[in-house]
Amino acid sequence: MKKLWLLTMLFFLQLPFGGINAKAQTVINKRITFGAEGTMLKDAFQQIEKSSDISISYNNSLLDDKRKVHVTKAERSLGETLDVLLKGTTCTYRAAGERNILIIAKTQDRGSIKGKVVDEKSEPLPGATVKIPGTGATAISGVDGSYTLNIVPGTYTVEASFISYETKRIQNVSVSSSTNTVLNITLSPADNKLNEVVVTALGIKREDKSLGYSAPVIKGEQLTGALSGNWTDALSGKVAGLNLIRSNSGPAGSNKIILRGENNLTGDNEALIVVDGVVINQGSGRRTSNSGESAYGTSSDNMPADYGSNLNDINPEDIETVTVLKGPGAAALYGQRGANGAIIITTKSGKKHSGLGITFNSNASLESVNRWPDLQYEYGQGTAGSRYYSYGAGPDGASTSSTSSAYGPKFDGQLFYQLDPVTQKQSTTRTPWVPYKNQIRDFFDVGQTFTNSVSVDGGSDKTTARFSATNVTNHWITPNTGYTRNSIALSVNSKINDKLTINAKVNYNNRNSDNLPAGGLW
Template sequence: MIAPKKIWQGVLTAVLLLILQVSMAQQVRVTGKVTDASNEPLPGATVVVKGTTRGTVADVDGSYAIDASASETLVFSFVGFETIERIVGNASVIDVTLTEGVALNEVVVTALGVERETKALGYSVQAVDGSKFTEARETNVINSLSGRVAGVQITNSSSGIGGSTRVTIRGESSLNINANQPLFVVDGVPISNNIVGSSGSGNQEVDYGNAAGEINPDDIASMTVLKGPAAAALYGSRAANGAILITTKSGKGKKGLGVTINSNTTFENPLRLPQWQNKYGQGNNGQFSFVNGAGSGIADGVDESWGPDLTAGLLIPQYDSPRSAAGFRGGDLNAPAGSTITATPWIAQPDNINDFFQTGVTLSNNISLEGANEKSNIRLSWTNLDQKGIVPNTDL
């Protein structure tokens, strides 16, 4: 007599064999070829059964072979190309054509313009696509890096439109502000981003802007930030603070003649102004009388507002009071010797600073032509920029 335990073991073994046979019967050998839009093979393309760890790689001819069931989905991918999916179904041969479209997400431009995969680099690098510089655009393109790259600090000038912008990567290293900036490289050509007239000592009388700010945002394809001396070793000591590689647009990859038009209009106003008091004027201890603003008068060398009451109806010589010499004011340094300042009403001027500022307007229009053939490519770009600042009589 056969023991019940052995009977159950035999039944269980038979069931497992049946399940294994059904599973194997559902899988078929799927073969095919992976090519690009020009029907060229893509060796190294990855073919994976979706949701599993089963996969293979295409050979030098772009051919592949993999086992999958009719209900499973094959995922085809390759660096720089769009990923596509195909359901196996009843097919035993599946040929696919991959199209380019995701190169900038996986490949960055490194030193000397060499393109490398981000994951293959041994140093910190971060790229920003050129489209980011034309959305809510800045007149100085370097300002557009603010908040987009980790470890990069952007310092804007307070001199108004056309002002300079400083860039530091991972902090300051010198008291000379021009010795802290990274090296800028435009299409393989190094440029200086030093601020003319600034050395970290003394005052900067005129802000002439920074060289990198002259680059047209509409002409930038990508901007890659190489952080630290290891990343920019090929550029020498000038890149000890890192390097920012700017790649400009070209007609490469375009079919036929393309026309691109970009137009932007922005408005600006002071974000926030102080709340001013209109009770007391300039001076100290309730006294004030202007002579030359350097202390020759009564407390006319101070900028605090501890002077006389503005509502007391006083007459006091002031900076903008008329002089006895026609056509001259109290603050005119070239006023004739011996001329006196006529006292004028000592009253408040509410909203005088608020009313000083105007609405700034920036108009930018760009048109570009690009095209290519099998041997060459070309791109022409023209931009018209018109900017009016929030301070009167400032434009660019």
């Protein structure tokens, strides 16, 4: 009897486990329709989970779920679909219950790819990256350039890369079980930015990678891609440590370029401006007024105007590159004048063509006020909370119009002596005391800037030339303000012999504005 009871218990204990295995096999054999073209593996798993009502679990350190997979759309079993998605990886799968799939590591023997990464002189390259795309297998070369990749048997493509070197791909690398495949990789230097030439002091050209200091370069296209009224605005955000201080006197207003902060409390902190090796003056020939003095005279009735700076007059269409030299590097090249850094501007020159190269650029931009302050329209102008308002002394009492503070009577339609807009004096009759809402907003226009530029260049092996003409017309957001600018540039380069080259550049700028916006009293 005891033996019969024991056999019966074993029989019933095995029943549920057998049921689970059967259900697990059922989910593996479930038919689904699936396809993926360039989809990340984790997204593919999510699609399968939604269509099959299952859950797929895996460890990110075991499986690269960001690799792209390509699977032709067709009806397959869930197991066949997973086999395709995991092909070439070190993982397999197993069912864990009725609705769960676990991605696990394969237990089969693995092979390896070993070797060294060297340069064109057979010198080791430590820190080079060697990987097998699509599998997650990656290795970093050691001090001696050696690396090891462990992978399941198969045929793969191996990719090696290193900074300033061309990426190399070796295809059809065979890996056998429990064996080492030797693969030595030689990388060639890349013809990239690290070999670019940078213009430093006095027109000296040096390779970017040979400089011992920071020298970021901004291409001319980056300045004209979205052209604004003042081309220096394009420098903002493109160079670390560069602070552009604007005068808020319109598109023709002056500005300052500060590099790495202000380091002088009493002197000038502006960066040195150098155009084609020539240091230019930041001034405009007519200075901005200060200390309450008017730009148009000595009367305090007029507000001072900002005439801008020579930096603004440079035509951005003629700029080839802008190199920014910061701190001690610039000081060593330009002495005390470059102690605050330097902005090195190189203008365009002619290029050799079979014929003439003609370029025409046309640009239009619009601008408007971005934000408005919150204004109150409950109380009007006045002094010390007076209950009346009078533009100048009048029958109601002394003048209360000598302040800009809104600390006067409440707007209630009452009648006061106010400004007569025709005579610019006190009105002869009382007028209603009411607010004029949005009057300031209605005052401003939509700013417009139109730029048209044409250039012609060409030349031979020994002589090249370039001529350009640019017209800029600006109407600013303040009515009846703006400017026009006409620029002409001529550049001629001639190589006399191997030891003598003559470069000649002529630039003419004419900027005109008959109503500069007021800059306020400083």
